[in-house]
Amino acid sequence: MAREIKLKLAPALKASCHTCSLSNLCLPLAVEENQLDRLEDIVEQGHIYNRGEHIFDQDTPFRSCLAVRSGAVKTSIITENGSEQVTGFFLPGELIGLDSLGGERYACTAKALERTSVCKFPTEKLEELTRAMPELQHHMYQLMSREIQGSHQLAMLLSKNSAEERIAALLLSLSSRFQRRRMSGTKFSLPMARSDIANFLGLAVETVSRVFTRFQNQGIIRTQGREVELLDMETLRGAIPESNRQSSRARP
Amino acid sequence: MAREIKLKLAPALKASCHTCSLSNLCLPLAVEENQLDRLEDIVEQGHIYNRGEHIFDQDTPFRSCLAVRSGAVKTSIITENGSEQVTGFFLPGELIGLDSLGGERYACTAKALERTSVCKFPTEKLEELTRAMPELQHHMYQLMSREIQGSHQLAMLLSKNSAEERIAALLLSLSSRFQRRRMSGTKFSLPMARSDIANFLGLAVETVSRVFTRFQNQGIIRTQGREVELLDMETLRGAIPESNRQSSRARP
DNA sequence: TACCCATATTGATTCCTGTCAAGCTTGTAC
């Protein structure tokens, strides 16, 4: 039950898309400078969630797509028999809810992996706006089609690659995504638990753990809990068969 | 190199969306009767492909989304190292190319599994039309989000279920999709080869073969080459853990 | 500071499924 904390921001503090540092990654990317106001008109900023809080729950009415502003989010689907499948990890600038767009209810559950701030784009207003702004509509189609492609890549990774290859691919994906966000691409902190990684990659937690230590013993990476340092990117890239070698998520 | 055969249709024969028997499955589903003309204005009908012919190729310029009119299509992505991943099978009324929408080039290759007829919706015109027709845009978003969901379901199937469960899920998916098309849901002919099934489900061909005979020995199905008859739907449904129990593709 | 529970690591064992290898079947082309 997402106990949501709404910050009341003074008008002066109201961070706008104009000044947002993520504007080159997020939706504003597709919008002309002089049209940004229209996007700002519909966005709800300043929703904060603490680590572990649910941002929205599967099967509840679909209200908005949302962009991560800071922090990290994981999405997952949960089946009737209670088993969970992690469907994605989202970093600042990435858009959540595309798998629900056009539907009545959220197709997955979104959970904050750490203290996270999000911007919400109410669906109806977003759909309306995309009708008025061809570039924005085009961009939405592009984001969605890339999500489909990413999902296909994941399916390929799951069905054709070994545990080591899957984990290497995830590390490299995170690496390039962090880098694009002007953070280190070689030394970062994993926002998710081992069990989330395992679930996402279709492995047992024990296997994930084993591969991490194996990589460490081989001098490919260095880990200390959730802190990882990629020491030998080349070998890491070599571990995956030169497909699946893209950032796997929205690449604006 | 898709050697495409274009049929020149006499104006009188020009099958329209108005009279198409698939109009309750395909795009017309989202369009008011009196607006159907606008969709007909942009659709190119009567493209026929023979079994094995490529309908479009990965990385070639993305021109149109297309709807299967008759026959069956498989889509796949091919990596630099030449390995293939089948990403979907498409039956009449289903839309291909959503994973490329908004992009410059086709994200996958589409191949006719049998003699197949398709309708083409040129991208630019389609995007334009969706801007003019809110219900159509909404429907497009819905189709794409369902494609994402289906892909997530597939990922779950691949990462959590056994060979038997995966094959049972595919058979049930095909069953319900055939049924929705007013064909038998218990006795049908598989449009794809064992190797395609294997590739799609992340299995070896031999494993697919073995599971088919195992199911047959258990009296769950009967097979004769590509002909299958589902004898015990309940057991088949029981084979999959009551998730993944939807049609897995566009469910208009 | 010390405790506690969730998270992570390590070890031993089992088994599903891939791989290699060999027939078999079917459909098509000559």
Added chain:
DNA sequence: GTACAAGCTTGACAGGAATCAATATGGGTA
């Protein structure tokens, strides 16, 4: 009608990862 090739089935075997089990670590809290 026959022959070939592609597709499919069956068997034997090995290996990677899951599972079961136990221990270690660490962050948060009293």
